[in-house]
Amino acid sequence: MLVVFDDPLGAAHFLRVARREMSAAGVRVPLWVSDRETLDEAGPLGRAWTAPGLWEGDYAFS
Numbered sequence: 743m744l745v746v747f748d749d750p751l752g753a754a755h756f757l758r759v760a761r762r763e764m765s766a767a768g769v770r771v772p773l774w775v776s777d778r779e780t781l782d783e784a785g786p787l788g789r790a791w792t793a794p795g796l797w798e799g800d801y802a803f804s
Contacts, residue, residue: 743771743772743773743774744774744776744791744802745773745774745775745776746775746777747777748777748778749777749778749779750777750780753777756775757775757792757793760773760775760794761794761795764794773793774791774792774793776790776792776799780799787803788801790802
């Protein structure tokens with residue numbers, strides 16, 4: 743699932759909540775999150791995406 747937020751703060755908060763909820767439920771959802779500015783800079787196929795547990799951007803498609 744790809745989710746894009748208007749600002750990095752919303753994306754970071756969503757990732758924190760998603761990581762906590764996936765851990766509590768014992769499930770792993772293929773989740774990639776970014777914000778509009780990062781997508782504009784790196785492009786949708788660039789290192790613009792972050793997943794729960796990652797600290798820096800990565801490629802959602804490899």
